[in-house]
Amino acid sequence: MPARNEAGNLPALVDEIAAALASRGPFEAIVVDDGSNDATPKVLAELKRTRPWLIPLRHAVSCGQSAAIRTGVRAATAPVVATLDGDGQNDPTFLPAALDALAAGGARVGLVAGQRLGRKDTGFKKIQSRIANAVRGRVLGDGTRDTGCGLKAFRRDVFLALPYFDALHRFLPALVRREGFEVGLIDVVDRPRQAGVSNYGLWDRLWVGILDLYGVWWLIRRRRQVPEVTEL
Template identity: 40%
Template sequence: MSEPVPLVSPAPTAPSAAGADGPEVSIVIPVYNEAENLPDLVRRVGEALVPTGRSFELILVDDGSRDATAALMREAAARTPWLVPVVLARNYDQSSALQAGFDRVRGRYVVTLDGDLQNDPLDIPVLLDRLDADASVDMLSGWRRDRQDAEISRKLPSRIANALISRATGVHLHDYGCALKAYRREIIDRIRLYGELHRFIPSLAKDAGARIAEVPVRHHARTRGVSKYGIDRTFRVILDLVLIVFFMRYRQRPLHAFGGLGLWLLTPGLGMLGYLGALKLLGQDIGGRPLLMTGMLLSLIGVQLIVAGLVGEMLTRIYHEAGGRPQAHVRVDGATRRP
């Protein structure tokens, strides 16, 4: 589990039902050192949403910025009734900031985007209209078809990551890295983010039963502030991908993962030991043979992996039975929710 995220600002109490006594749309934007962009960001979100007539809230989550971002958020909130500032006690990560925002949403729809103004808030109404019109879609993921990043250090790693994640998870998207996404609230209620899992929200949403579509959106070059991404992110994506694939395929059956690998190692290990045992019975000396050490090593590792799988099965049973957590979700009116 991820560590708790202490907050400077108090968390508003969310209603038990999505959208009850609350706005129709919740927009969540994590920000970090975006003081230069913040005034325009708030203004442009208002210009995009107010004309639609939809009730909405903008939840800005400051992830421990070192500039004036937090102060500007509070000043803007004092004169903007639909702005909800959330200030984290220190810099955690984008996943923790997003989750802090998700914990406070009250709307029937949830929209996320970045705070650097490269995503266009004018695309938000388009996504919301699509969710209204198409009950067969639970999540819309933006696709920056004409991406305006000039740096090869951002475009190339992004393409590699998109290909790897799509192939490994089975959720085929052109642009996993686009922060502009829209969800039905029920999907957000089923997702918990920690570490750096924000990159894999579509995969987590699919695991929660979401039906996902991809929509081309506008993208603008960054004009102010400094990008927080680098080529080293590609290597972190690979490590996180191992976790997400295991989570999606073996979360409820860890014995199949650990035990299956254990059997693959145990079987040849026992075969080697059986062969050497037969030679020993025939009077041959086997003490100095490398095959003996190899057989023992494979057998021990295989047994350990099978035991790890059994322990994982017991933990999974405790997780579902003691916590009363459902293993499946029921689809109602085009959305997925708890039975």
């Protein structure tokens, strides 16, 4: 879970994650503090004292959401990783459904992505997201209507095989398909943010997002064939 200035959301969210996964055997919850300048480090240190399964990590300076996710995935010890945003809008009760869908897909499915229903963002942000998703889907043909949902489950080795760049997390379905895997989709109910403010705006994503989109399009076009390897 990437988190930047989410001190007000983390205590409840960490315990919701534990409740959602309690019946599934051992787990670890890795929270990557992406250079917060609020009380996030202090809150995580306090939570860690009574939760041995919690692994708080910290970036010295903010490196972005994709970097925080990659830091967490690299630190993970399990072969399957689930992600969700640190603002509390992704409901952890949907984590088991994502993990079950990934397991049911077997080796052919590399990623299960949540798709939000009943989004609680502002009207302008919803329109912005709808346009961005429509353009992305048209250009990449990734078969996904909502890549912005932070709740996802994937095989760790598949994620680490992807080409890394800033904003990677917004293009996971297209990149996983590029590697020859299928992508599963589940509907998840969005929740309103309970504390803090969004770390994203229109202008900090628009132009960079356009460049990223065509960069991913180029990567897909340059993938000639996914090798099928057998031992002789």
